[in-house]
Amino acid sequence: MKDKKLNRRLETFVRGILILGSASFVFQFLVVPGIIWNSCLYGFLAFSLCLLLFTKKYTIGRPLLFGAMLLLVFGLADLGYGKVSSERLEEGYFTNDLKIMTYNLSFRTQNLETNCSVIQQADPDILLVQELTPHWSEKLQASIGANYPYQEKIVFERARGLGIYSKFRIGDSKVFRNAENKPYAQTVELYISDKIFQLINVHLASPNKALKSFTQFIPRYYKNHQTRKAQLKTLKDYAEEEAPKFDCQFWVGDFNTMKYDPLFKRLRTHWLNTFDEVGTGRGLTFPNSSRLWPLITIDYILARGKAQCLESKVLSGGDSDHLAIMTKMKI
Numbered sequence: 001m002k003d004k005k006l007n008r009r010l011e012t013f014v015r016g017i018l019i020l021g022s023a024s025f026v027f028q029f030l031v032v033p034g035i036i037w038n039s040c041l042y043g044f045l046a047f048s049l050c051l052l053l054f055t056k057k058y059t060i061g062r063p064l065l066f067g068a069m070l071l072l073v074f075g076l077a078d079l080g081y082g083k084v085s086s087e088r089l090e091e092g093y094f095t096n097d098l099k100i101m102t103y104n105l106s107f108r109t110q111n112l113e114t115n116c117s118v119i120q121q122a123d124p125d126i127l128l129v130q131e132l133t134p135h136w137s138e139k140l141q142a143s144i145g146a147n148y149p150y151q152e153k154i155v156f157e158r159a160r161g162l163g164i165y166s167k168f169r170i171g172d173s174k175v176f177r178n179a180e181n182k183p184y185a186q187t188v189e190l191y192i193s194d195k196i197f198q199l200i201n202v203h204l205a206s207p208n209k210a211l212k213s214f215t216q217f218i219p220r221y222y223k224n225h226q227t228r229k230a231q232l233k234t235l236k237d238y239a240e241e242e243a244p245k246f247d248c249q250f251w252v253g254d255f256n257t258m259k260y261d262p263l264f265k266r267l268r269t270h271w272l273n274t275f276d277e278v279g280t281g282r283g284l285t286f287p288n289s290s291r292l293w294p295l296i297t298i299d300y301i302l303a304r305g306k307a308q309c310l311e312s313k314v315l316s317g318g319d320s321d322h323l324a325i326m327t328k329m330k331i
Contacts, residue, residue: 088270088271088272088303089272089303089304089305089307089309090306092247094306094307094330095331096330096331097331098126098328099122099123099124099328100128100252100327100329101119101122101126101127101128101315101327102129102254102301103127103128103324104203104253104254105129105132105136106320106321106322107131107133107136107158107161112139114319116139116140117317118317119324125168126165128252129163129164129165129201130161130162130203131159131160131161132153133155133156140165144165148165149166150165150166150169151170152186154183156182160182160184160203162185162201162253164199164201166188166190168191168192169191170188170190170191171189171190172188173188173189174188176231176234178231184204184231185203185253187201188201192331195247195248197246197248197250198239198246198248198249198250199249199252200239200252201252202252202253202254203254204255204256205227205231206256207221207225228263232267235251239251246305249304249305251271251302253299254322255299255300256298258297259273259296270304271302271303272302272304272309274302275297275301275312277309278310278311279312279313281313283297285297285299286298286299286321287322288320288322294323298322303327306331307329309330310329312326312327
């Protein structure tokens, strides 16, 4: 009798876990995309399946089949995205190493020296920054400007500034602006030896307003998601049109989009996330603070075309709320 009660309770618990996991999956894709990590969903399902598989007196039934099907579908989908993404780089004759670094400097940063120190120690060939304020522009020019003879900057108050610092010649550039005429992306042509590359530096719309309002979180986050979706489509269409001109393209910066957001998953079918290819660790970049370890990834270095990934890493230190990422490529 006790065994039957235990099994009934276990069955109720497992069904609850499966329902919760499924609901969270639907919730994150349809209501607030990307907020609940897929890894949490996998955890729910894997845990329930373990209970089912290792409880001998439990009858294998619909919950097991349902959970197994979900795991199989989601697992194959993730593997498919990864396989397609890894094929975005092409073989070629590579003669140069190239270090690319992206860093959201944070317009609120008080201790500018620590961020400059991170950049100086990394010594990238190409530095792409976000939240480039007039104060930050002056500081970077004084500390590292001499190392980067080619610069393309959009200096802005608060969070909308963008900048590209290069040791190699920069050609034509283009700026993308939102409805308020504030920049969210810049592109430049980069010339190295006899090859030409495209750099796209982005800082997509931030969900900051949604995070500050508990009562308005869902509508504000959904609106932010739609804005980011439109910005990504504009940039994706532009990059597709320009692609034949370049040996390789790099899409870099603060995407304000987590790895498990459907927007990023779709992006991976066209671009390779270099950290996924050759990075070590979890690659978490935000938030960086003395009180809290980074919890999510929203900063990326994406690539496609003729190039080879050598290594990628998140750089520790700095006083920004973001950690920097640097990738070394063979081009």
